[in-house]
Amino acid sequence: MDLDTVIVGGGQAGLALGHHLRRAGVPFAILDAHDRVGAAWRQRWDSLTLFTPRRFSGLPGLPFPGDLDGHPGRDEVADYLARYAAHFALPVRLGCRVTSVRPGAAGGFTVDTSSGTLDARRVVVAAGAFHTPRIPDVARKLAPRVAQVHSSGYRWSGQLPGHDVLVVGGGNTGVQIAAELADDGRRVALAAPTLGPVLPQRWLGRDIFWWFSRSGTMRLSPESRLGRRIAAQNPIIGTDVAGLLRRVDRVGRVVDAEGDHVRFAGGGRRRVDAVVWATGFRPHYPWLEVPVLDPSGAPVQREGVTDWPGLYFLGLPWQRARGSAVLGWVGRDAEVLAARLTGDRRRAPARPAVPA
Known part of the structure; x- marks a missing residue:
């Protein structure tokens, strides 16, 4: 095998997982089709600002800089992600578009990209859920x-x-x-x-996400009664x-x-x-040649784990909790998945690393 783990997608989910895998000593690479880290954020509309203040917008190990109660804009987020990747020296392979992920002949997976082919024992799809515009x-x-x-x-x-x-x-x-x-x-x-329902950005002198954090709202599971209600509304x-x-x-x-x-x-x-x-998106994984998608094209997974050994997802809305696809909370899911990957690796032969 070329790599122990391949992460498809170099956005916040992929970077957060990379941070935890780096700390655990797991050989991995992050594959991203863009020409620079954070590029997907720069494609959003110019005036976009996050709902979450900076104190709740950082990834594990590196707080978001600036006024903690202020709300970062689109380019600030993109710059932060680029700094994050550089700060932790994460092996992000830019301009590397994944064209196929399929079961490998000798186990694991074969990953075809615009830059060549890799073999990996595990693949984590961290490409987000906002792929193809849904237009009536x-x-x-x-x-x-x-x-x-x-x-x-x-x-x-x-x-x-x-x-x-x-x-x-x-x-x-x-x-x-x-x-x-x-x-x-x-x-x-x-x-x-x-x-x-309309929620104010601030309530009783605090940002609404401060209340969400203190009340446990961002940790609500999709199976909980309140979680189902929030997701539906x-x-x-x-x-x-x-x-x-x-x-x-x-x-x-x-x-x-x-x-x-x-x-x-x-x-x-x-x-x-x-x-x-403004009609949302539909899932689109044309390159994923593993039977883990439902008839609508959405991944069939539970807390990021699929029925196909070694294939995982990260960063999907409500994957584990309300905060699973939110910048400041995706790191929690990444930590849980990294612990699982690290445990799985201890039960299998070590794989050599390949420089990014």
């Missing part, structure tokens, strides 16, 4: 003159032409983008048949939704489109110059 079929009915962008491709209001903009999706991303467009003077319609954090709804038109579910007009459930109709689809 009705989008294809809109005329070419209507500008369309998924929230993953939205950068700032100036990239959208015209005055009348429809934002589809009532989650945190949808309401944040709608607010930014309204601030820019656009006439905004928000297609949000349902909105989750998808709370909106920090946005003045009541104020936003005074500045935008709230409309129903999009059911049809023709030309530059969109129809909504209940019979409403609206002309639009642009549409932002």
Whole structure:
């Protein structure tokens, strides 16, 4: 075997696991398709800031720098991840796109990449859950003159032409983008048949995540009664939704489109110059040639462990707890998985390391 462990993905989950494996002396490599650590964060919209303050945004072993009660922006997070990888000398192989992970002929896995082929005893998929934009079929009915962008491709209001903009999706991303467009003077319609409960960013003089941390909310399991309730409700954090709804038109579910007009459930109709689809993502692992995905393409796992020996996931929403996909809490899952990997390794022959 070339390596004991290959980590697919050099974002916060992969880096946190790498830190723990480095401390345990496990030979590993982190494979990432981007040209620099943190690049995925730089692809988010320009004004993005985290819900979590800096005191709750660090990975294991390196606190997030700056005002601990302030909220870091997109580029700050990207810079922090790059510093983290450098600080711990993590073996991140940049520009290394994984094209196939399949069972190896002699056990373990064969990993094909844009830089060559590796054999590994274990593979951890830490590529996140936000892969392929989920865009409704009705989008294809809109005329070419209507500008369309998924929230993953939205950068700032100036990239959208015209005055009348429809934002589809009532989650945190949808309401944040709608607010930014309204601030820019656009006439905004928000297609949000349902909105989750609204939580203030601060309560009784403390950031809401301070309360979440103290109350154990971020450690709630997906099987717990309260965990299931929170996951189903998808709370909106920090946005003045009541104020936003005074500045935008709230409309129903999009059911049809023709030309530059969109129809909504209940019979409403609206002309639009642009549409932002804040409609989430679907899982997409075309390179994973191991039978661990369900019919929708999502991984079948429990706390990151699949039924296929040696194959794991890390960083999925609600993988072990409410905080599993949150920057400041993914390190907890990484520590648990690293302990499992270290224990498994003690029960197997040692493998040689390959320099990154």
